[in-house]
């Protein structure tokens with residue numbers, strides 16, 4: 001996974017609320033067996049409009065997406081994160097996310113920044129004409145107009161993003177603890193193993 | 197004395213392998229359900245890193261999303277080819293990956309094949325007090341038997357395959373208590389649609405919802421699975437219903453459920469899981485069962501719920517300006533005018549199926565309404581898709597299939613079908629569907645398709661009249 005620290009560039013002033021994963025990547029794009037190339041299907045229904053933001057001269061390839069409340073709700077498909085990543089997005093900024101989406105984003109090297117609606121409104125305004133700066137190390141979103149918004153992030157997620165860490169390798173360090181848990185489970189509740 | 201705990205906290209505590217310095221825990225996963233859509237990239241990842249599946253015995257793979265619901269074998273018993281090359285590739289990948297990694301595999305042609313969330317409880321593979329994951333957000337469904345069950349993405353599927361654990365943050369808890377008795381014609385589906393309308397599509401975000409109260413206790417396991425299935429439509433990651441005698445009765449004797457002395461030990465343990473008196477939830481919502489009518493959605497978010505006796509709302513009637521905008525967009529997509537009576541909305545398509553409503557009780561409820569009647573002429577496409585091969589066999593033994601086919605409905609093979617536009621069952625653009633599935637999102641049932649979420653009995657009623665209909669009017 002590519003480490004992520006500072007991201008600066010144009011931010012797509014999208015702003016829509018309750019954007020579900022069906023909008024981010026429609027179901028027919030799920031019929032793949034690989035992760036690559038999914039950006040072509042990102043926001044397909046919106047991009048059917050020739051004047052859409054995503055393909056406009058200003059925002060094509062922009063690394064930041066500004067969205068509304070409850071971004072990534074709906075189906076748990078991780079394809080949504082792959083699609084955003086393949087589209088070139090490294091940071092999403094929104095007031096809230098579905099739990100599953102924010103987890104999937106981090107696992108795929110995308111930073112989900114949570115900021116209050118007032119900050120989102122201001123960033124939407126700036127983003128129409130000017131770039132936005134995201135600094136994960138210092139947990140800030142800034143603009144060239146003295147705006148400075150701090151955001152919270154789980155320290156573990158932050159470390160994973162900063163170092164581009166693969167979670168499975170991390171968990172494998174706990175192999176002995178998992179083995180001990182399994183032993184104890186077999187002793188305490190042997191019926192937990194599927195009977196057949 | 198330990199602090200009183202909720203059902204959720206008890207299951208969580210029993211599964212902590214390790215606690216990280218922050219609140220994050222490494223959680224043991226008891227059951228992993230795998231289907232063909234979200235697993236190919238996970239198996240590819242394992243292969244690329246030379247990893248194996250840690251606990252193949254805790255994993256079942258079954259194809260459901262892509263499988264066509266038409267005949268799968270020809271007259272001579274040979275497998276029929278799948279026309280769509282991408283679907284065929286995903287199914288072939290699962291068929292190859294499962295045995296290669298030593299996982300139990302239920303083939304599309306096996307008698308017990310079905311939608312993964314129907315198969316788990318039906319096989320007794322899903323048990324109370326277990327942690328269950330699947331690369332599908334409606335894994336929440338298994339909460340209906342008292343399992344902590346939630347959907348995961350493909351990276352997590354790979355993580356569970358490799359380590360049988362997940363790194364998770366504890367969720368907040370929310371109680372949704374439904375007290376009282378529901379009226380005639382009101383099903384589990386109406387209860388959960390009503391709840392979603394009350395709490396909103398983001399009402400449960402960050403929470404695990406425990407459904408409590410006399411109206412929930414009165415539900416069968418099938419009904420509880422329907423309720424918990426749509427926890428995710430209210431923004432929650434998981435739903436839970438405390439296991440009780442109804443649950444034990446349902447599970448006893450199922451293939452993967454404990455047997456003999458193990459069964460007794462299991463029941464004793466399951467009984468200890470109920471939320472302790474005095475335990476507190478982060479949030480509680482109380483709903484009067486008497487307020488719940490047969491319900492229907494008008495928009496493109498599952499929170500867009502009105503009673504069937506209601507009207508299409510005016511976007512201006514919402515206080516929140518962004519909801520106003522969303523409602524206006526929804527109505528444009530749905531082709532509806534504010535003020536229209538829901539009962540005047542014609543439907544051309546009927547879908548009875550999906551992991552929300554494809555169990556035997558659902559099919560019985562639909563059949564009871566449609567028996568001796570015929571679908572309306574304006575209904576072009578009406579399909580009934582049992583949730584599993586076993587549900588299908590049971591329904592056929594009861595003669596339900598004949599009731600449907602005599603009424604002009606099609607009787608199909610089990611699978612996800614028209615719940616999502618991934619297999620040949622799709623709703624044409626611009627047409628409406630009265631659907632027993634769980635999502636009315638834009639394009640969910642096909643590009644441009646207009647979904648109205650309803651209960652099985654309400655879908656059957658709509659089939660008969662050709663418009664959204666109050667099922668109570670068709671009840672004797």
Ligand code: SF4
Nearest residue numbers: 334550551612615616
């Ligand atoms: S029936 Fe629908 S919601 Fe259920 S698992 Fe299949 S696609 Fe998902």
